[in-house]
Amino acid sequence: MDKCDVGSINDVRSIVERFYAQVLDDQIIGYIFTDVVQIDLETHLPLIIDFWSDALFGGDRYQGNTLAKHLEVHAKVALKPGHFTRWLYLFNKAVDAEHEGDNAQRMKQRAEQVAKSISAALTDQKRSAMTLTLEASKKT
Secondary structure, eight states: OOOOOOOSSHHHHHHHHHHHHHHHHOOOTTIIIIIOOOOOOOHHHHHHHHHHHHHHOOOOOOOOHHHHHHHHHHHSSSOHHHHHHHHHHHHHHHTTTTBBBBHHHHHHHHHHHHHHHHHHHHHHHHHHHHHHHHHHHHHH
16 A cells, blocks of 8 residues: 555544544553543544644644643543553554655654653643642641
């Protein structure tokens, strides 16, 4: 099968749909989407397609707050670096299934940036909460 670059919103849609099909069946992180978040794909997929289309082709269709959403999930289940590693593996697999080229590479690089920044933010939040707890315990 010949692979082409990610060149249109339809390519992005195909990648996102393939990715979520893999994620929902995944033994490591699938439960976060199915049981914890109980994701509604009909609502969620268009948002994610907008996010990736904007990231690759420019635009301002995506109006969400990625970090805030992950903080909400993190409040329900502790998201760990390994979860993001698995997410990134599955995302790259979805991109690589049918695509190669500059945009495919950019998409994977952006996914890595997103995974690292959210994972770091959650780690920083945990560290801050631990510091506050320690400071409060010193006062009593």
